[in-house]
Amino acid sequence: MQYADVFEWLEHSFLAVYIRQSPLLFPAIEIVHIVGFIVLVGSAFLFDLRLLGVARKISVVDAANYVLPWARRSLFIVVPTGFLLFISQAKALSTNGVFGLKLILIIIAIANAGIFHRFTFKSASSWSNSETPLAAKAAALISLLLWISVISCGRLIAYF
Ligand code: HEM
DSSP states (O other): OOHHHHHHHHHTSHHHHHHHHOTTHHHHHHHHHHHHHHHHHHHHHHHHHHHTTSSTTSOHHHHHHHHHHHHHHHHHHHHHHHHHHHHTTHHHHHTOHHHHHHHHHHHHHHHHHHHHHHTGGGGHHHHTTSOOOHHHHHHHHHHHHHHHHHHHHHHHGGGO
């Protein structure tokens, strides 16, 4: 079975046909997708802004403990709804460059967050209440740019 066959099979699956044939299901899933990524990108933004020096009264560790669990939880909404939206038009989206770029940017954004937590955040207790190190600021800036790009690609899929 080739990749194209997998997308063909997905698009003709019971679930995909059901989503396509219902007038309300696709927009309803899209709304849940949007609510999910508002929580994801919103939490990432608040934390990134804190790393860049906004709201210094809140320690970086406290900010991380409060917002980042929400970012992780929201993935359980964003990914399944994204998958359902995808299967309903799998063949066209599998060759859509903007959709492909969006997925690559999501992977890079998650890798950026992972690298930040694996290295820079390890020593956060020593700088949590003072000036944020340059590596943390760089990770925050990259994260902001990546999530803005992911949202832009998501919105642009419909036009390409
Ligand atoms: C992780 C963060 C994500 C963000 C910030 C995001 C963002 C967006 C945005 C802004 C839209 C357009 C909504 C609209 O125009 O009404 C969208 C639609 C969509 N997303 Fe996502 N998305 C994410 C994850 C995913 C994932 C993981 C998938 C696939 C597995 C996915 C698949 C889709 C599909 C298929 C659409 C509909 C495209 C269309 O036909 O217009 N998304 N997303």
